[in-house]
Amino acid sequence: MKKRTQKLLALATVLTMGAGMLASCGNKASSGENASGETKAANGENASDEKKASGKTTLSLAIWDENQRAMTESLAEAYNKEHPDVTVEVQLTPSKGGEYWTKLEAALTGGKAPDVFWLNVLHLDSYMEGGVLADLTDAIAKSDIKDNFPESLVNNYVRDGKYYAVPKDFDTNALWYNKAIFDKAGVSYPTNDMTYEDLVAKAEELKAAGLPNGVYPFACPVDFQTWYYQTVFANGGWILSEDKKTSGYDDPKTQGGIQCWIDMIDKGLSPTSAVLAETTPDAMFEGGQLAMIYAGSYMVPEYVGNDNIKDTIDCVVLPSFNGVQTNCINGLGYAVYEGSKNKEAATEFAIWLSSKEAMDIQGNSGVVISARNESQDLFKNSSDKYDLSVYTKYTDKAYPLPVCKNASQLYNMEAKALQKAYSGEESLKDACAALKKEADEFLAKNQ
Known part of the structure; x- marks a missing residue:
């Protein structure tokens, strides 16, 4: 002992x-x-x-x-x-x-x-x-x-x-939406056959309809499991090599699966990373401040038990990305x-x-x-x-979910680096270049 x-x-x-x-x-x-x-x-x-x-x-x-x-x-x-x-x-x-x-x-x-x-x-x-x-x-x-x-x-x-x-x-994950926000904006509901492009178009349509102050079409937090890992993998990108010795942050396909969410922030379709650091997407959705959100199955009890939204929400499968029906399981x-x-x-x-x-x-x-x-x-x-x-x-x-020895440290450095890209402090390419170096050094020490 x-x-x-x-x-x-x-x-x-x-x-x-x-x-x-x-x-x-x-x-x-x-x-x-x-x-x-x-x-x-x-x-x-x-x-x-x-x-x-x-x-x-x-x-x-x-x-x-x-x-x-x-x-x-x-x-x-x-x-x-x-x-x-x-x-x-x-x-x-x-x-x-x-x-x-x-x-x-x-x-x-x-x-x-x-x-x-x-x-x-x-x-x-x-x-x-x-x-x-x-x-x-x-x-x-x-x-x-x-x-x-x-x-x-x-x-x-x-x-x-x-x-x-x-x-x-x-x-796993799904796309939830607030029908009341869609109805007020006069926009049709999300469907099970949507693509990522359809999601962006839907968000742009909501924005053009003039949502109330403080209400956004969608949210793009620095969230690996529920958000960007879905699109990284569907885009042919990767996070860890099979032998856990190298990371894939410098791969353009990996970055493409992350950049798509930063683009939505830049278009004003999502709260900024600073706003999301103050209030979580889940809290915003439950408060009627988001028209759409990605959510893991573990959030279902909380959503359906919330008197503020339970009668106005529904869910569909995640939009496909590059023709791939994407999801991350844990x-x-x-x-x-x-x-x-x-x-x-x-x-x-x-x-x-x-x-x-x-x-x-x-x-x-x-x-x-x-x-x-x-x-x-x-x-x-x-x-x-x-x-x-x-x-x-x-x-x-x-x-x-890609894991390695002492994965908590890897995810922490990943989040810290990507936060700079999401906030606009650095380009995604530069943030991932620095992350790649740090991550590979970490992996070499954790075999």
């Missing part, structure tokens, strides 16, 4: 860098998340080293999304019912501002981490090197996971032939704490979370898309008001 703790402590600075931004990879922090005393932080006691008076084993499950708390508690109740000797306690810590990761890492270094916890691929390598992730290879081999989950999602958590997490869900997994006093019970619970029963409970909630193949359609069927099939329609064509 001492050696493992020392490893994690050495990585702590890296892990916490950009945690706020990384919270968006997999699930974004809900603006309605409650960090008051009624929620349980994922940094406290490892409940697995305690036994209730009844003799039950208590397992802790750490999550970060308020929108998924009720669903997760339903999973705990279902497991408790089937396993009377086990009690599962859900611990929620908001991801906003990186609080989830900060508290989780403190718990891991202190040896009192949750038995099972949400993990995204951006933290996998550092946690694996820190020695805090249980090897689930044998347990997964005895389960039906490899036969019933998308191979790309299962392999997200494989390193050197070992499995370190059970796939939980995945997210997801979460359930990891087991290597230092758990009840690691066997925790592993059994993690594997159960991949079962059809558990995945159906998650899917029927409508909060996320279950990773299990036969449970994916439950998300789109969870609403008869919105066509949520737009999120699952092209998953087979979606591009996986």
Whole structure:
């Protein structure tokens, strides 16, 4: 344990860098998340080293999304019912501002981490090197996971032939729009067969119609997973080489997939980067300040639960780019704490979370898309008001999020460099040239 703790402590600075931004990879922090005393932080006691008076084993499950708390508690109740000797306690810590990761890492270094916890691929390598992730290879081999989950999602958590997490869900992206803004402007709604050029034309039509002060046709933030990675990949660009040794920021095709969003800002079709630094696109859309927005499937519960917009919004598939139906896919997994006093019970619970029963409970909630193949359609069927099939329609064509060792640092330097291009401080070509040099030096040190 001492050696493992020392490893994690050495990585702590890296892990916490950009945690706020990384919270968006997999699930974004809900603006309605409650960090008051009624929620349980994922940094406290490892409940697995305690036994209730009844003799039950208590397992802790750490999550970060308020929108998924009720669903997760339903999973705990279902497991408790089937396993009377086990009690599962859900611990929620908001991801906003990186609080989830900060508290989780403190718990891991202190040896009192949750038995099972949400993990995204951006933290996998550092946690694996820190020695805090249980090897689930044998347990997964005895389960039906490899036969019933998308191979790309299962392999997200494989390193050197070992499995370190059970796939939980995945997210893709769609175009949402506010019908009230379109109606007032006299502009037709977006459709499922739009191209990027159609999106720009639609935004220009809205602008020409004269939108109210403070209302914009669209938003173009420096957001890799939801915005520019879609068009980079569709344009034939790339971020990381297969061997993770070089970056593709200097490739004209990569830059073409980024420049298209800067062009929309320059045309006044999106708020400036300075405005978006003050107010997020999600907040603007929910406040009726955006006619259109790209949004991950994890934002659906928040949008449809917002009384201000829920009756005036709808969604379509992302516009194609250069004839390619583009999307970026990412997801979460359930990891087991290597230092758990009840690691066997925790592993059994993690594997159960991949079962059809558990995945159906998650899917029927409508909060996320279950990773299990036969449970994916439950998300789109969870609403008869919105066509949520737009999120699952092209998953087979979606591009996986590019990751590398200590990916958080790479994404931070990427965002910092591109912010200069989005703001007009530098040309995209110059910003990417500097980014290429910095990124390749970073990759050389992180093999």
